[in-house]
Amino acid sequence: MWFSTLLPFVTLALTFTSSASAQDFDIGELERKPLVTSAALQRRIHRDNLLRHARNFQHFAEQTSKTTPNRAFGSVGHNSTVRYIKKLLDATKFYDTQLQTFPYTYAEASSNFTANGVILPTKSLFYGISGDVTAPLFATGNLGCVPEHFPASVEGKLVLIQRGDCIYGIKVALAGAAKAAGVIIFNDVPAELSGGSLGGVSRPEGPYVPVGTISGTAGLDLQARLAAGEEITGVLKAYGLVEERYSSNLIATSKQGNKNQIVFSGSHSDSVPGGPGINDDGSGTMGNLETALQLTNFRLNNAVRFGWWTAEEFGLVGSTHHIRNLPQSERDKIALYLNFDMIASPNSGFFIYDGDGDTFQRPGPPGSAQIEKLYEDYYKAKGLISRPSNFTGRSDYGPFLEVGIPCGGVFTGHEGVKTDEGVQWWGGQAGVVYDPCYHARCDTYENLRVETFETNVKAIAHSIAVYSMSLETIPFPRAASSISSRSADEKLHVETLTYEERRHYGCDHAHEVSWQ
Structure with missing residues (x-):
């Protein structure tokens, strides 16, 4: 075993002189932009842009290692991923960006x-x-x-x-x-x-x-x-x-829109050490990035915030750190949280988190059912069949659920096996898992099902556009009865696990948890 402490040079490597400052915001230019709509934002989502991001992510993974390309948290490849996203966002001058840099044991x-x-x-x-x-x-x-x-x-x-x-x-x-x-x-x-x-x-x-x-x-x-x-x-x-590694969450909040009614969308920017993670979760990361870039062409009623979480693969470390350090007054400004983790699996299905709990009896906080319905309607309008996915707490929505924030999102499957019925709905191969390269070296650029990828990024765009226009279907501000009563020092679920339990949390159904 080699044990070391990486000095905060990683922090320095990820520290930028952001061009996204308030004085850079051109009010006149904003007023000339149209108000965002779902149709208009979806039209701006193109697979060519998504695949360009994917090729870059593959390159970043190879910066870490040619033999085992990866973007594990705090690695060269992961830092390059975060730096790439931040540079593109700052160039738009549309967002205030923030790095949350902290150490965690790798x-x-x-x-x-x-x-x-x-x-x-x-x-x-x-x-x-x-x-x-x-x-x-x-x-x-x-x-x-x-x-x-x-x-x-x-x-x-x-x-x-x-x-x-x-x-x-x-x-x-x-x-x-x-x-x-x-x-x-x-x-x-x-x-x-x-x-x-x-x-x-x-x-x-x-x-x-x-x-x-x-x-x-x-x-x-x-x-x-x-x-x-x-x-x-x-x-x-x-x-x-x-070794002790420093790595960063990246948070980007639109400079315009109501900051007391924030629409939050997140994905994790790291991979497992064993592979480049272009589907898990390069796909969600790229989907949020491209949506954020195209959103800059519009005016917003409600502010939109994007989060790219570090160290999800080691037990939701980045998202837990964010929620742990977010004051209740700031949590109360988040109207809802959307999560996108693996949205381009090669043997994919179209799954939606079960916000109302009618399938898995594990509903999300009030508002989650409405988010599920929005995605059901989206797929139905495109002539696609969707099915619910359990709120297990195994991805970065978990900490948000635990503090009473309504959540939702879409997912294309990982270790579950596709049935004959699934093939009738979505094509692909029966008796084969949704992503044979899940957590493996073969989760590369070639592992993406491109048509599914584009469809699901348009689903991200649809939900961001709808909720940034209006929160009329979401119970917000939240009723006192739906706000988490946990004390400020009470541990979130993953914080109660041992290091090795948390390290394998995403793969371990024994530690599934309800926000309730």
Whole structure:
């Protein structure tokens, strides 16, 4: 494991002399612009512009790494993404832009293990150190939770230990104290371990050594073979990185329009470390960007705010930071929040967040049902079938829901499997997930379903235009009964999770939460 603190040079790299200041705003020019309408704004959305953004995002990902292109938060590629968006917006002089820069722990780990040349599926543990180990495999025959579990004969060996009784960090540190070369932890049930961490960057029991985890079935098989006298050589290749990274949310608010009735639209600007994230969530990020750029051709009744969130893939970090630090008086000015996360999946469907809760019994705050209806009508007018998507809290609308702000948005699917009926509605392949490249290296420029992408960006434009013209269908200002009663220091849901739970929050249905 390599641990470092990135100094605030990242902050400096993302600090701009914004051209979007109040004195740059030409009132005369504004008065000559037409009032925004849905039809007019939709006409300005073109796939060529969206694909130009996509090519740039792919390039940014490759700036981080040629071998594993990504835009993980705080990386070169992510910083380039934020810088690109801000530069384009500032050039319009239509928005006041703000960077919210703050640190958060970045952790990455991977491991591979073979036994006598046979590859065994292996998982890694956060805070594990890097190292390549080739050594005889040694079974302790115990759980490795006290020094006595590690005889002198473990020195230089790759130690096989079963999960249980103590945390992983203690097992690995005690093995390090006994001068073991590395550790393989096997599950206490047949399945593979789902991941986890060593609990911290170091422990007092001893130094960490490289570690990987395997299934209970594989571990018991190796243990039995060793007990029968077979000599097994293990090869473990482990990689671990922990560092404090600075990264930024980017907030852009229109200089015109009623600032007490803000229409807010957001998406996350980062990707997972394993891929460039051109659909997840380059598509939502680009959709909001292009809508924001084209909106500058119009006058607005209500102010429009766009948010590009950092570190969503590590547990809604950016959006949670924003809501956590936003005073209640400012929350009360947000009429609604729209979220766009994965809107161009290659085997896509048209999904709308279930604002009224009639499908998943998890309604959003008052106003969310009306947002859902607006998108239902949009797709119906285009001759398209839509279906509801559950408000799970697994994307950046989660913190807004928790504080009582009505939410909505559209989505094209990720790990769900398309049915035969879905093929009849939307085309594509039955029995295949909506995005086979979800959280993978292949989530590239070529992973976008372009027609769907354009349709959904026009859906963004439609909702922004409608609500910036009028909030007549939205109950606003909110009734006192619908405003969250949580105290200022009460934690939002993701803040109650451990680091590793939060790190995998977007993939973990066990932590779904209702705003109520």
